Amino acid sequence: MMKKSTFYLLFLALLNWTASFAQLDSINYLEEVFVSDVKLREFSTGQTLIKIDDSVSKLSRSALGEVLEFNSPIYFKENGLGMVSSPSFRGTTASQTAVLWNGININSQFNGQVNFNIISTVGIDEITVRGGGGSVVYGTGAIGGTVHLNNRLHFNQGFKNELFLQYGSYNTVDARYKTEASGELWSLSIAGARNSSDNDYEYPDNGENLNGQFFNNTLDVGLAYKIAPKNYLRAFSSFSHAGRHFSLIRPSETPTKYRDINSRNLLEWETGISHFKSTTKLAFLDESFRYYENLSSDKYSFGQAETFIARNDLEYTGFKDVKLASVLSNTHTSGEGSGIDDNSRNIFSAALLLKHHATQRFSYEAGLRKELTNNYESPVLFSAGAKYEFSSFYALKLNASKNFKIPTYNDLYWNPGGNPDLKPETSLQGEIGNSFRWQNFDLDLTAYYIDIKDMIRWLPASGGIWRPQNEDEVRSYGLEGLLGWEKHIGNGFLRLKGIYSYTVSENQKTSKQLIYVPYHKVTGSAGYAYGRWNFDYQLLFNGEVFTRSDNDPNYNLDAYTISNISTSYAFGQEKSYRLGARVRNIFDEAYQNVEDRWMPGVNFNIYLNLNF
Amino acid sequence: MKLSKLFLFGLLGGLFFNSCSSDDDNVDPQPEPEVGVYSEGLFVLNEGAQAAGTVTYISDDMETVENEIYQANNNDDLGMFLQSMFFHEDNAYIISNGSNLITAVDRNTFEVVGKVDSGLKVPYYAAVVGETAYVTNLAEVIDTPNDDYIALVDLKTLEVTGTIEIDGPASKIIAEDDFVYVQNSSYGVGNTITVINSATKDVVKTIQVNDGLTDMEIENDYLYVLGTGSIETIDLTTGQKVSEVVLTDDLQGASNLEVEDGTVYFTLDNAVYAMEVGATTSPSAPIIEYTSESQWGKMYGFEVEDGRIYIGDAGDFASNGFIEVYTTAGEFVKKINVGVGPNGFYFND
DSSP states (O other), X not given: OHHHHOSOOOOTTGGGSOTTOTHHXXXXXXXXXXXXXXXXXXXXXXXXXEXXXXXXXXXXXSBHHHHHHHHSSOEEEESXXXXXXXXXXXXXXXXXXXXXXXTEEOSOTTTSOOOTTSOBSTXXXXXXXXXXXXXXXXXXXOSSEXXXXXXXXXXXXXXXXXXXXXXXXXXXXXXXXXXXXXXXXXXXXXXXXXXXXXXXXXXXXXXXXXXOOEEXXXXXXXEEEEEETTEEEEEEEEEEEEEEEEOBSSTXXXXXXXXXXXXXXXXXXXXXXXXXXXXXXXXXXXXXXXXXXXXXXOOOEEEEEEEEEEEEEEEEOOSTTEXXXXXXXXXXXXXXXXXXXXXXXXXXXXXXXXXXXXXXSEEEXXXXXXXXXXXXXXOOEXXXXXXEESSSSEEXXXXXXXXXXXXXXXXXXXXXXXXXXXXXEEEEEEEEEEEEEETTEEEEEEEEEEEEEEEEEEEEOGGGOXXXXXXXXXXXXXXXXXXXXXXXXXXXXXXXXXXXXXXXXXXXXXXXXXXXOOSXXXXXXXXXXXXXXEEEEEEEEEXXXXXXXXXXXXXXXXXXXXXXXXXXXXXXXXXXXXXXXXXXXXXXXXXXXXXXXXXXXXXXXXXXEEEO | OHXXXXXXXXXXXXXXXXXXXXHOOOXXXXXXXXXXOOSSEEEEEEOOSSSOOEEEEEETTSOOEESOHHHHHSSSOOOSSEEEEEEETTEEEEEETTTTEEEEEEXXXXXXXXXXXXXXXXXXXXXXXXXXXXXEEOOOOTTOTTOOEEEEEETTTTEEEEEEEOSSOOOOEEEETTEEEEEEEETTEEEEEEEEETTTTEEEEEEEXXXXXXXXXXXTTEEEEEOSSEEEEEETTTTEEEEEEEOOGGGTTOEEEEEETTEEEEEETTEEEEEETTXXXXXXXXXXXXXXXXXXXXXXXXXXXXXXXXXXXXXXXXXXXXXXXXXXXXXXXXXXXXXXXXXXXXXXX
């Protein structure tokens, strides 16, 4: 209960924390299960992690974008409900937030981005958001921050099943089933889900959301086998098939749709000898999209890329209080698409990491990474972080890093225009974090600064051909505040969380704020559990955004505030069945997140959650 | 501990307040447009980018400028990516290629009269013969160069009454003496012009022109054709090429052909060039070079009319653009801020 109620986890230097901290429970607990991305908790010194519990993510639609919109400082730009959802994390662009699936970067090879509305949270056991740089460990795109989607596998847990069925406005169906079975030596987890919606909500003035329907089918499988003590084999697979039409602003427009098929597969072998621990990973990712530019014809444009990754993580713990780690990885991608000839690229990378718990109160880490590839000139990347605990009440965190976003397939190979001479976008950035803990109250305040150069933009070149160039420079800075408070009140339990972010992100040439980056974003939630009843409230405030590069205020999109409420009742002897209902946008706020793209008003759903 | 905490708050506070003072640029809000009569002036068509396109009205004396006149007079917008505009009798018609829409408005009040909202697929340009508008449509863009067509729009009913298939791209279109001329090129790729007899609605012939067909113009029964490296003149009464100017190497990639009062105008980058009709060599120096920071929206609109040269600059397409007006002698007259992506000038007279 303590663990689940904690909103964010500071994994760093946890051994130094006094036993009164809730987070310690989860670390002990983690040792009994498998998580692929162990680097996340060991090498985040000086950064702040936001962990989103399963119970919290279930309050949202299954799309990752909506879960994060209500539970992280990331701002999302969404072309209408369920359409393309792209992040701006700390004022950076959509391709400067990396999404890691069990530690593997899954941003698209073609545009470097992730559509957060086609990533389902159903097959994911842990969602963690880490603000700030992470390219040393996670590679391209880890500038604004990283989103970590991890699976857990348990041993000795027997046989468990969970069924979740939800139905709501606009004929929205959300069905999820998960089964877990494990013994002393093995563990298996299978999760399948389907989410679909007609998505034909009415606009505030007139009209309705035409051609907005979507579906998303996912299947996730995890398997672990204990060969011997300190010797494990595990495998994860994730398959998704998503189809979404693009909603029309005017009925006369040409209806279009997208189809995405993604599969991700990871095989890991972990073995420990003496002070060494080696984890060898083989991953195969297949991304494929089709864009139908006119539904009345079956013609489409497409892109397909296959990525093979071979990687070894080696850790050495022979020195007192010191952990040394290396990551060697080779990534081979071959892809083709409409406008892109069949091209392959190979990237070898080596990273070295050091973590030192110097004293009870002080820990620090340092990392270096270099890539070898023929595709671009790869800079040496670094990271450095430190944390000092002044008392059980207050800790200071510092982190600085150099990160990058490599040119994408489109940038390099688009025919005509692809530019093989592009440099990666690079960032130099730093942050100062302050953690306050007092009884049931947690506060994290982080100030950051990011200087990004060589940002890639497509511009016309000779002969009317467009070519990408390393063109723009952006400077982002701001403040993030994370607040958590929880308390037993009588027989009930109250939990409050809040996030505030202040973001300035300006084009260095014009000193203008980037469009679709609000200065202010607030999220809040309140949960109250009393006996068999749960009551939840969610709040989202997105500040005014510019839609014009010259910041002409006549075209700004207004700030908006969305409130959701839900309640549920647990029944059965073990309280293992739950029936609930939700109202989203309860005050029927008329709002646009993107110019001319109205979002839905008040809407409803009911759900049933069975554990057996 | 207290000291370090104070220090940090000081630092954070500094960041926060500095940013507040330096980032709040005060921009004067635009004055509310007056709803007026638009009979004595010109319309600037603003293509639009992230939002619907708009129309700016500028009076003949250039003293009155009103942006977004359609939105001001109607609780509506004109659709995405306004491509072109044409007049017929009391009405003006605005073509939106992104919304497959032609909006008909009263040309003097800009109040909506009706819409053509079916039968169009990425409509581009129109020419009028009698009561029929010939509207070129690019149709599908992916791998389908030969599905372009002309939609025949009855301007009385605003219905598409028929189509004419075009073998190749169909972009600019001009009506002259009961014949309709269709430029078969897109983005400078193509070298033919299709000729349609408006009486029979049949394609009667195809005119071969030089490669890189970029623009065409008809003036006094002569067809002027701008290609990658040449300007050809074709006598429409005989169908014969009567002259050709080969553009020098530094004029390759010219665009925006206009023929007005015996002078041929074209543009390259931020410069306007002019030469006499019938000249045999290309001009050596521009008559106008205007200042633009736009990376791909220079000369996005261009027109010569009644002794004035009009230039539209689209800036970065993510904010409002501007136009500049010059005399045909090259003297600067005025710069006026308009909407996003000004791509055309239409004179209401």
